[in-house]
Each structure stands twice: as structure tokens, then as C-alpha cells.
Amino acid sequence: MKEAPEYQHGQAFLGGLNHVYHCNHYNAHLQMTVMLADGVEGGFDPRRLLRDGAAQVVQALKTRGYAPQDLRDEFTWCGFGYIKDVTADQVELPGSHYGQSTYLLGVPEKSCFFNVGFLQGMTGRTTSETACRHMKARTDVFDFGPPASAPDNPFVNPPPFTPVPGRFAFQGCEIASTPVDEDRIVATVATLPLYGRPPSESGDGLIPAFGVVLTNHYADYYNLISYQTYGHMVHAGVPAEMAREAFVQCGHVCAFNTFGGIMESPEFHALVVPMCQDVADWIHGMVAVINALGWGAWRVERIVPGHELIIRIYNSYEGVGYRRLHPAATEKQLSFLAMGAVRGLAHLFWKIDIRERPGLSQDYYFNVFNSHQGYWNVEQTHAIAAGDGFDRIVAWK
Amino acid sequence: MSQGRSFRINLPTLFEQVNARRKEQGLASVEPAVMAVRASIKFAINRQRYMDLQSTEIDLEKTDADALCHALGELFNVDLHLDGDAREDKAAASAPTATGAEDAPRILPMFQFYAAINRQRRAKGLQPVEPAVISVHTGIKFSIMRRRALNFREDKLILSDGDLAALDEIVAQQFDVVIPGGLRSLCQAVAEAAPASAAPGAEAGTDGKRFLGRLLHGIKTKGEPGMHTRHYALDINNLLLSIITRRAYLGHRPITPDKVKKRCREALSAELELEVDLNDERITLTPEQLDRFANLIRKEFEIMFEDMGDLLGRKTKT
Structure with missing residues (x-):
């Protein structure tokens, strides 16, 4: 690895870029949501955005001095798979997060857009996917063509980081204490081997953990593709709340599966559960784990079991990332992942009860959410994207 | 699509008729201004278009007239119909053109929409998709394709043939399945779905025509002479279980x-104004009441099922 990860402001950095852990469900649903914008208006191609967003991130790394091998190493370490040369003009990905672990609900197509963009950015050559596991191919194959133009630098502002207050040391916090030792949890989670191993270490570049497949993804990639798509959808006349809900659902499916998988895991039961006396402690325990994911510094403001959950996020990757890409927003509800995640967290305790370890699976997920009824409401009242000092997410039933 | 008849409707008269029917059913009258505002909102939600119901008269296309009747029916628990006979043409503001059952607006019950998609996905060996995801993905694609927004979280939607064709395309593209016979096969004619409508047999074959015109000629309620209403008996213990x-x-x-x-008793009382004793072995409901009770159960108990027969693990009996 060219650089070691750094942790500051509640975020994790690699090569100067914020990295966040996300599961295959999130990556699948986010990609599908972006692709929903197909046809919004002339000139906007969501598939191209999914590709070019990756190329832009790679370009930022190259600007920092990354060589092709550094990029390959990071691709694998972050859980995207590994790249195997076939010819001078072709590579394949025998291990591929997007090829093996994501999915489409719609008509299958070659859909490893992130990989295409990464490879195009890495090689500086136009890249196309010529075989894809989503189309029943044995592996994902990518062909290189003529030189591609270097992508623009999308980052227009410095990140607006703010000091992170102590756990319960902020105005408005309604919680005084918990027996849950967050520092210990964060430190322990940081020691888990959550990275992709190359074939030389008998790995396939994937990160299976907690019943899902993780990536340590580029936050800027998520922000680039999410906010551009959202803007185009709204501009084309899709109601903002409908477009927002599609992105929030990505966070929800992610939270339910990943948080749920974590809370059912032996590691969580060995480390965190012994610290917990009630449901509020479980939430503090899970929030402590979230604080090791690079998503920003989460703080629990209020818990009314079964009725309300309020979370603040300092230096959220969405809020800070939005400001790196855009001027301050005029709307508040832009931290889509956080909204979905808080709603998902509430559902894990008060729509089901994850403490009973029901055994999460795709069938179980569908059975729990097979009706519109019973979803918690969620609203973002404060937004870093809109110039506030923190994101504040309120979920209630 | 839908450039058929248009109607001039006298709103004060319409609201008077709503109150007259409510009175017949022992229900309190509703202030016309309240009726106008609430019907405007409901209409806007269903049709994604504002309509001023505070005025004296409005001219409406057939589709909008249907939607207005449906909104009033739902909101105020009355059965509104516009007749499709020759008399309504006299009241039309513009010359009528032929309007067949083919392009009549149709009601798509959304729980059937979700069930059909997931039934086909299962048959194809694919995982089912949560309805919330189906509704949002469908809503966005529909907005982009049809350049208007519908709320797919509603219990049901009034759709034109063009809408249904677009939805068939969306379902195939987004969920990788084709509904046999198209989504039209899941739809009801607007008249069939009107609240507290007459017996099913009386509606058969009318396919929306009956729905038009009665607005100007009176309001029909169930129990109209000469019509037989089928009833269904629900076994309470089986239902609870x-x-x-x-x-x-x-x-x-x-x-x-x-x-x-x-909770069943309260829901039946509040939503259907139906007082039943759930300590009895069984209760008897009309098909309309049964469908609405099924909807109440879905909402109240956060469960999903196709119909009462599906919930109870058998078909209900007469």
C-alpha cells in the first residue's frame, strides 16, 4: 500500500481521500438508483456518470503521485477485487465486488461501471466491459482502447470540518451516560481485518464480513454519483421527496443488513453485548461501531424507545463531501445515507428486535418489509451541506 | 387517450347530493367548503393536478370526472356515479366523442401490483423486492417517462391505457418480469372500485360507462331495488389466528x-362506520366491505396478503 490509513475528524483517509465502509447491498441499490435517471434529459447518461465518477477519484490519486501498481494494490485492499492482466489491451477481474456481490433487480446488463471507470482512470485509455458476470460470463473482462481524456477535478471547495464534541457534551443532548465503552469498541473494530487480500495472500480481493460483502469505498465517488443524479432527477420534474426516498432506501437496506449482521455477529456479542443493559445501550454500542466506519462522528442525542431516535453527525461524509463538490445547499435533507441508516437502526430494534438474533437473510428482509406500513418516518433537520455545523437526523414513529 | 366526453358540473348541486346521500345513511352533513378543500387535495394527489372546487361550475374531461367522483366517494363514504346513457350527453359542455372501454381509466390496486411483480420474480427464481423499493423506483421511472408524477404509495391509482403501457415497460425493465396479460389485467374499471358500490353483478360489463353521468342524475347506494348483493362470512377465530x-x-x-x-373493531368502526361484534363466531361483509377491511388489516397489522382468501389460507365462502 502506498499510504497507510489515517483517522481524523471522525473520518478515515487513504491517499488523501475519505474512505467509508459500505456493503454490497448499498453498492447495488445505489447503482440501481443512479440508473433510474436514464432518460431524464439529453446529455445525462447515468452509466457514464458511474464510470466517470470512478475515473475522477483515480485522477485525484494520480495527482497525489499514485502509480498504476499503487492503484491496483488499493483496488484490492479496498475490497473491489483484483486485476489480472490478460493481454496488453485486456484485463480480467477474477475477484470482483461489483461483478460478484452486487445485483440488479432489472434486466441484466454489463454493470461493473465502477471497475470500468477505475481502469480507465488508471490506464488513461478508454475502457469497456466486454464480459460480465451479471450476463452469466465466467468473469468480468475489460478491453482498453485509445487514450481517454483526463477527467476534470470535481472538487471546488475545501472540506468544512468542524471540531467533534465529546460523546454527550453538546447542547441539546438528552443522554448523560451509558456503560458502553465507545473508545474500546472503536479501537477493537479498527483491529478487525476488514480489507481485501490479494491472491498472493490466498485472497480474492473481497471483504466478506458480518453476512455481507464490504468495500472500503471512496466517499467522494458516492457523493459524486448521488448528488449529480439527484439534481438531474429533480430538474427533470421528479418530485424531490421521491428522488430522495430512492437514495434513502439505499441507506436503509445497507443499515438493516450491515448493522443487523454486525449485531448478530459473535464479535459484537463478545465485545459489546456484555456492556449493554437495555436497548439504549445497544444503540450506543452500534453507534460506536459506526464511528469506526469512516462515516463521520455519530452522536446520540435522544432515544425514546419505540418512538423516537435522534442522531447528530459531525463531519458526516455526505455533508462534508457535498460541500467539496457544490456551494452550500438551500435544502436540508441531503444526507441520504444517514437518513436511511438511522431509520434502519430504528427498525432493527423496534420493527424487529435484533437483540433476539432472528437470523437475517434476504427472505427475512423481504418478509419484514413486505408492506409500506410500519416504516419509521425520518427527517434531516440540520445539514452540513446547507451550512450547519452538523447533520441531525430525526426518526420517529 | 381520454379526449372523450367533457362534463359541466355544478359543484353546489354535487355537494348537496353528497350530503343528501350521507343523510340517507344516517351520517352528518359536511360543510361544502370543507368538502371542496378535501376533494381538491385528494384529486391533486390522485391526478397530480390542482382543481379549484370552490367555484360554481367546472368543465371536466371524463377521466377527471371519474377521479372527482372517486375522491368524493372515498372521502365522504358515498357512492357517486356518472351515468353513461344518452342523458348525460345533454349535460356535456362539448360534443361527446366515442369513448370505449379500451381507453376508460382503470384503477390499479397497488397491493396487487406488488404481489404480481413478486409472484413473477419468484417464478423466475429471483428474489422478491420490497414494495417500498418497487413504489419509489416505479415512481421515478414513471415521472421521467410520462412527465408527471404519481404517488405509488397510494393504495390504488387511477391510470390511463398509456400509463399502464408505460408501467408494463417499467416493470419489465426495472424488475425483469412481465405480468401475464399486462397490468391492465390487474385493474378494475373505475365503477367496480367505487366505494360502497352496488353488487358486483350489476357492474359486470359496464366497464366504467356506468360511472359517468349519474353525478347529474342522482347518487346510487347499495341496496338499490332489484339488485342482489353477495355477502361473505368471515370466521373470526380463523381471522385472529x-x-x-x-x-x-x-x-x-x-x-x-x-x-x-x-383494533379490528375500532378500524371497522372508524373507517367503514361498521359496528360489528367480534365476539361472534363470524361476521358478514359485502365484497366491498371485505376489500376495505383487508386494506385496514394490512395497514393496522403491517402484513401483506393478496386478499382475504390469501390471508385465511383458503377462499372465503358465501
Whole structure:
């Protein structure tokens, strides 16, 4: 690895870029949501955005001095798979997060857009996917063509980081204490081997953990593709709340599966559960784990079991990332992942009860959410994207 | 699509008729201004278009007239119909053109929409998709393709043939399945779905025509002479057991049978204005009441099923 990860402001950095852990469900649903914008208006191609967003991130790394091998190493370490040369003009990905672990609900197509963009950015050559596991191919194959133009630098502002207050040391916090030792949890989670191993270490570049497949993804990639798509959808006349809900659902499916998988895991039961006396402690325990994911510094403001959950996020990757890409927003509800995640967290305790370890699976997920009824409401009242000092997410039933 | 008849409707008269029918049913009158505002909102939600109902007269296309009747019916528990006979043409503001059943607006019950998609996905060996995701993905694609927004979280939507064709395309593209016979096969004619409508047999074959025109000629309620209304008997113990079992299967918190009974009773009373004794062995409902009760159960107990027969694990009996 060219650089070691750094942790500051509640975020994790690699090569100067914020990295966040996300599961295959999130990556699948986010990609599908972006692709929903197909046809919004002339000139906007969501598939191209999914590709070019990756190329832009790679370009930022190259600007920092990354060589092709550094990029390959990071691709694998972050859980995207590994790249195997076939010819001078072709590579394949025998291990591929997007090829093996994501999915489409719609008509299958070659859909490893992130990989295409990464490879195009890495090689500086136009890249196309010529075989894809989503189309029943044995592996994902990518062909290189003529030189591609270097992508623009999308980052227009410095990140607006703010000091992170102590756990319960902020105005408005309604919680005084918990027996849950967050520092210990964060430190322990940081020691888990959550990275992709190359074939030389008998790995396939994937990160299976907690019943899902993780990536340590580029936050800027998520922000680039999410906010551009959202803007185009709204501009084309899709109601903002409908477009927002599609992105929030990505966070929800992610939270339910990943948080749920974590809370059912032996590691969580060995480390965190012994610290917990009630449901509020479980939430503090899970929030402590979230604080090791690079998503920003989460703080629990209020818990009314079964009725309300309020979370603040300092230096959220969405809020800070939005400001790196855009001027301050005029709307508040832009931290889509956080909204979905808080709603998902509430559902894990008060729509089901994850403490009973029901055994999460795709069938179980569908059975729990097979009706519109019973979803918690969620609203973002404060937004870093809109110039506030923190994101504040309120979920209630 | 839908450039058929147009109607001039006198709103004060319409609201008077709504109140007259409510009075016949022993219900309190509703202030016309309240009726106008609430119907405007409902209409806007269903049709994604504002209509000023504070004025004296409005001219409406057939589709909008249907939607207005439906909104008033739902909101104020009356049965509104516009007749499709020659008399309504006299009241039309513009010359009528032929309007067949083919392009009549249709009602798509959304729970059937979700069930059909997931039934086909299962048949194809694919995982089912949560309805919330189906509704949002469909809503966005529909907005982009049809350049207007519908709320796919509604219990049902009034759709044109063009809308249904677009939805068939969206379903195939987004969920990788084709609904046999198209989504049209899941739809009801607007008249069939109107609240507290007459017996099913009386509606058969009318396909929306009956719905037009009665607005100007009076309002029909169930029990009209000469019509036979079929009733269904629900076994209460079986119902309670089915609700509790299905909730348990979904991982919901347990509810005692007494609480299920209480919540069913309250829902029936509040939503259908139907007072029933759930300590009886069975209760008897009309098909319309049965469908609405099924919807109440879905909402109240957060469970999903196609119809009462599906919930109870058998077909209901007459």
C-alpha cells in the first residue's frame, strides 16, 4: 500500500481521500438508483456518470503521485477485487465486488461501471466491459482502447470540518451516560481485518464480513454519483421527496443488513453485548461501531424507545463531501445515507428486535418489509451541506 | 387517450347530493367548503393536478370526472356515479366523442401490483423486492417517462391505457418480469372500485360507462331495488389466528387476540362506520366491505396478503 490509513475528524483517509465502509447491498441499490435517471434529459447518461465518477477519484490519486501498481494494490485492499492482466489491451477481474456481490433487480446488463471507470482512470485509455458476470460470463473482462481524456477535478471547495464534541457534551443532548465503552469498541473494530487480500495472500480481493460483502469505498465517488443524479432527477420534474426516498432506501437496506449482521455477529456479542443493559445501550454500542466506519462522528442525542431516535453527525461524509463538490445547499435533507441508516437502526430494534438474533437473510428482509406500513418516518433537520455545523437526523414513529 | 366526453358540473348541486346521500345513511352533513378543500387535495394527489372546487361550475374531461367522483366517494363514504346513457350527453359542455372501454381509466390496486411483480420474480427464481423499493423506483421511472408524477404509495391509482403501457415497460425493465396479460389485467374499471358500490353483478360489463353521468342524475347506494348483493362470512377465530401467525412469521412483536379484536373493531368502526361484534363466531361483509377491511388489516397489522382468501389460507365462502 502506498499510504497507510489515517483517522481524523471522525473520518478515515487513504491517499488523501475519505474512505467509508459500505456493503454490497448499498453498492447495488445505489447503482440501481443512479440508473433510474436514464432518460431524464439529453446529455445525462447515468452509466457514464458511474464510470466517470470512478475515473475522477483515480485522477485525484494520480495527482497525489499514485502509480498504476499503487492503484491496483488499493483496488484490492479496498475490497473491489483484483486485476489480472490478460493481454496488453485486456484485463480480467477474477475477484470482483461489483461483478460478484452486487445485483440488479432489472434486466441484466454489463454493470461493473465502477471497475470500468477505475481502469480507465488508471490506464488513461478508454475502457469497456466486454464480459460480465451479471450476463452469466465466467468473469468480468475489460478491453482498453485509445487514450481517454483526463477527467476534470470535481472538487471546488475545501472540506468544512468542524471540531467533534465529546460523546454527550453538546447542547441539546438528552443522554448523560451509558456503560458502553465507545473508545474500546472503536479501537477493537479498527483491529478487525476488514480489507481485501490479494491472491498472493490466498485472497480474492473481497471483504466478506458480518453476512455481507464490504468495500472500503471512496466517499467522494458516492457523493459524486448521488448528488449529480439527484439534481438531474429533480430538474427533470421528479418530485424531490421521491428522488430522495430512492437514495434513502439505499441507506436503509445497507443499515438493516450491515448493522443487523454486525449485531448478530459473535464479535459484537463478545465485545459489546456484555456492556449493554437495555436497548439504549445497544444503540450506543452500534453507534460506536459506526464511528469506526469512516462515516463521520455519530452522536446520540435522544432515544425514546419505540418512538423516537435522534442522531447528530459531525463531519458526516455526505455533508462534508457535498460541500467539496457544490456551494452550500438551500435544502436540508441531503444526507441520504444517514437518513436511511438511522431509520434502519430504528427498525432493527423496534420493527424487529435484533437483540433476539432472528437470523437475517434476504427472505427475512423481504418478509419484514413486505408492506409500506410500519416504516419509521425520518427527517434531516440540520445539514452540513446547507451550512450547519452538523447533520441531525430525526426518526420517529 | 381520454379526449372523450367533457362534463359541466355544478359543484353546489354535487355537494348537496353528497350530503343528501350521507343523510340517507344516517351520517352528518359536511360543510361544502370543507368538502371542496378535501376533494381538491385528494384529486391533486390522485391526478397530480390542482382543481379549484370552490367555484360554481367546472368543465371536466371524463377521466377527471371519474377521479372527482372517486375522491368524493372515498372521502365522504358515498357512492357517486356518472351515468353513461344518452342523458348525460345533454349535460356535456362539448360534443361527446366515442369513448370505449379500451381507453376508460382503470384503477390499479397497488397491493396487487406488488404481489404480481413478486409472484413473477419468484417464478423466475429471483428474489422478491420490497414494495417500498418497487413504489419509489416505479415512481421515478414513471415521472421521467410520462412527465408527471404519481404517488405509488397510494393504495390504488387511477391510470390511463398509456400509463399502464408505460408501467408494463417499467416493470419489465426495472424488475425483469412481465405480468401475464399486462397490468391492465390487474385493474378494475373505475365503477367496480367505487366505494360502497352496488353488487358486483350489476357492474359486470359496464366497464366504467356506468360511472359517468349519474353525478347529474342522482347518487346510487347499495341496496338499490332489484339488485342482489353477495355477502361473505368471515370466521373470526380463523381471522385472529391468521393475523397473529402472519405477524409472528414476519418478526413483529406479538399482539394478544383481544388486542387484535379491539383494533379490528375500532378500524371497522372508524373507517367503514361498521359496528360489528367480534365476539361472534363470524361476521358478514359485502365484497366491498371485505376489500376495505383487508386494506385496514394490512395497514393496522403491517402484513401483506393478496386478499382475504390469501390471508385465511383458503377462499372465503358465501
